[in-house]
Amino acid sequence: MLGSIGDTADRTRAFAALTRISTLYMVTRAGSGHLGSSFSACDIVSHLLLNELSDPFEEHGDVYFSSKGHDVPSLYAALIGLGRLPEEQVHQLRRLGGLPGHPDVATAHMPFNTGSLGMGVSKAKGLILADRLQGRSRRVFVLMGDGELQEGQVWESLGGAARGGMSELTLIIDHNKIQSDTWVNDVADLGDLEGRFESYGWGVLRCDGNDVDQLAKTFTARAERFPDRPAVIIADTVKGAGCATFAATSMPADEWRYRFHSGAPSDKDYLSAHAELVAAAAALLAAAGLETLRLTDEAPRPAPVPAGGPRLPEVYGKTLSQRASEDPRIVALDADLVLDTGLIPFVQAHPDRFVEFGIAEQDMVSAAGGLAAGGLLPFVHSFSCFLHSRPNEQIYNNATEGRRVVYVGSLAGVLPAAPGHSHQAVRDVSALGAVPGLVILEPANAEEVAAAVDYCLTADESVYLRLVSAPVPEASATIAAAPLRTGHGHTVREGGRTVAIGSGPVVLGQLLEAARLLDADGIDLRVVNLPWLNRVDSGWLATLAGEADTLLVVENHYTHGGQADTVARALLEAGLAAPPAFHGIGLTEVPLCGSPEEVLWAHGLSAGQLAERVRTFATT
């Protein structure tokens, strides 16, 4: 339809306007997603797809991908608009079999898995080297966020592109000036950004990234001015650009928090934004002499608000803040996730003992080592997916110094599954389990979180606190906490000689529900909470094993390197005359994206499936 608009810029503007409408629908219906980032990048993506890329959907054509990946809803919307993704997928954002929360190569036209930040230029360099070695020639365009520039890998990756004279490579910075929930300059100022890129030998250009005329001119200038080297276009954008409801420019001067980084809008915000976007699109279409929009999309139905107890990071943050009032050793370190790690109460109560590092996990962890060397007790925070892996060597280095550091990884485990595997931490116990002097602890509910914080304050060892961010199911919320003794578990549901061990709200919730289901079959499943994931007390385990014919360990983790391995090894080394039959259950594949129910089922971890497995084990 838009093909009939003769003027390139008008066509691009109209396309971007329609893309924003679809994006709003998709994120609202999904119940989560990154609106602000999708909207800030929308004009850039529209220009690239419509005007800049040569044969972008062909094997030999130019390549575009987003390194930050958070803005993928608007990319999906654009590809659907171009007929390059199935139209019905507009209803399937963040659903099983649909469009993942961050880009995945299983989706058409997604060259790389992104969402883990800072990898884009490195990946592009590899692709260009492969092209050169095989006699191919195409251009590669990479979008990065400005917050993303805090990752050290970005600054590792630039020099090689300049040395290689990679004129094929263009980096576009979606410079919307807000990372997660607040201003980049308040988190980790980027300094002289143009100077930084120039010092690595890159060509640098700058433009208004929400102005398609300027974008067109700037991409032309990129080719003309820097024909022999990589170049960056610093595209100054507005987070949430395209409608006043979401635009960061609408924020009151005294408001520190931008509310539309992630998550679905409220009904009110949805209606307001929708009206704005439709009006803007209609005006563009009318100006081009096209018919008025006929909206066929149904009203989005966001996911229902999940039931259950309070989120564990919230409880954690409040508890830590309270303890810090009495314990001057406590310092909290954060990597741009102050909201999601529950730290806002801490920041408000103890601003002098809160340190924001930006998206720079390695820096944060080594600085924690320095704080510990200086006599304090640092609590280090990020999403688990980043905390266990990005600063893995730095955590080990702290451990070899014998420093006491508490690492708090929220968003641990397979749920919530909507963001996709870049954000699902199901390898953390393995990646950190062998760090000497580091004990891994996963509390199951609010009461156990409070006990865990107190454990961290007094333990001899460093602690990795594995915090599930998904809502605590009712069944887990009401588990009575027992005193935390390293390597000891406690029974949370009495039962017979079929015993299931688990930890955390997700697994214990499913196991308690499975036990209820099994009651009907006369199988009396005993459920044991063992919150220690890389330690088990051999005496305690031997006693439990003596009371079991069948012992299961169920994990919110890959089947390798987690609690099941630890328990199995200890059980075998205990040398019992007649050990129980043993079965470990966990993830065997890269975690899928979808609703909680969909994804637990897809990985065989739903209560019904666990009950079925127990039935099989108990009768054979």
Next chain:
Amino acid sequence: MLGSIGDTADRTRAFAALTRISTLYMVTRAGSGHLGSSFSACDIVSHLLLNELSDPFEEHGDVYFSSKGHDVPSLYAALIGLGRLPEEQVHQLRRLGGLPGHPDVATAHMPFNTGSLGMGVSKAKGLILADRLQGRSRRVFVLMGDGELQEGQVWESLGGAARGGMSELTLIIDHNKIQSDTWVNDVADLGDLEGRFESYGWGVLRCDGNDVDQLAKTFTARAERFPDRPAVIIADTVKGAGCATFAATSMPADEWRYRFHSGAPSDKDYLSAHAELVAAAAALLAAAGLETLRLTDEAPRPAPVPAGGPRLPEVYGKTLSQRASEDPRIVALDADLVLDTGLIPFVQAHPDRFVEFGIAEQDMVSAAGGLAAGGLLPFVHSFSCFLHSRPNEQIYNNATEGRRVVYVGSLAGVLPAAPGHSHQAVRDVSALGAVPGLVILEPANAEEVAAAVDYCLTADESVYLRLVSAPVPEASATIAAAPLRTGHGHTVREGGRTVAIGSGPVVLGQLLEAARLLDADGIDLRVVNLPWLNRVDSGWLATLAGEADTLLVVENHYTHGGQADTVARALLEAGLAAPPAFHGIGLTEVPLCGSPEEVLWAHGLSAGQLAERVRTFATT
């Protein structure tokens, strides 16, 4: 004695000259160590200790540490010269109970464990924050290498120091222009280095770092010109400065490789350097009116050249180069360790398919993902200690894309133990064991290395190839390789119903020797080579278990998260009626620094100790 030299600069020059003599002795006697880096930094360290630091040996005093850590021999030598480390330790570099190959907090006046690169500014920031919170005030001086600046963490860490107005912090770059074995500019040019630091808001100064007059003036200027912020002193030095034998300025114009980065000098080079250094020191002392040097040090006795087969990385590199001649998919990626990873034959034969990333492991691994996406088969190289941990998230990201990448970590395991724990990879199997679609393979000798390379070329999965760099003991060198079948082992010494599983040249060498020792007791130990560290075939294992009363797994790895866990879990899940008694043996503490024999003994992994453990197990 030097206190009688009135002129500060003369005293510093004399101190540095004597420090270099001790450093040469220490490294030569140890049989390894970093001469080039120690010599380039020696004048800086001497100036800091003698003239710049306030009360450096007091709790409240200024702090100095080297982030690169490689130059620690000259720091030790200086501290011994100042009476701050015991004099007899001059003979104990890289020995058990002596002075570790890289700094460790267990040694006096070492504030941090370093040698893992890029962490220095982060650690310093943490220490300064702790000081500020506790009302302390002292300055922190950090030395970094120029090659070290390639690590992304450095560029994560700078901004926070500027934002915090950390005038306490001074960074000194030992800008000797050579990293590992060749020129920084040829590896990963640093570009406009002053501009890079300035773009982060740091004060920047520059001077000749081997000229103590210039150093003194520059440190004074640092305080005067930048009283309110962190500053960097780019100290232009010569690698190996202080004597012509080691000085990089002595290199022929056509020589690419600097020969004195690590390792002990030859007898000829030792004698030449020693003569030069003694003459230089004598001249300085004579000019100051002091007596001639009376050298009391005994002639250094370097460690004997170890016996055994060829080093595995050498065999590996030759094999890969041969295969690459026939297989155009193969590309080799390196992170500044082309010599130690065995890649020189590859570089010479296939320069177009070799990519040097510098000390930037994250960049390298993500670029490998890009190369794989482009249809090639990348082989990624570094020391295992860095490769399994620094780019841990990047390796996982590649895995979630289903890319086939081969990661080759040399210097794996506890030996050689001379560099110390920053370089001893004994956590790699745990850290990577749960990466989906990644199989971990540790070949035992040259023949198995060749088979492993062929396995990597044809496997369905990605592979982490764990390469021991220590010399292959005779007993392991002569093991006949069996065809590599994933998860299957083979018997390398027939025996009775006491069975030991192991992998790699170190463990199998000790086990075969233990079996020889046990023969005398009538215990016929069967030794099985299982080169797969995160996989075991359950059928194969059940058969083996049926032939065993006692099953041991011995690991060149921490006891957690490695092969013993994998085997134990599989054995228990096999559900055998009468499983054998099971015992896992591995490292339980952070690995120690020392000679191979000392360190194997200290960790209970020597043949004699293993034989003793088997005796205990077999008779109970």
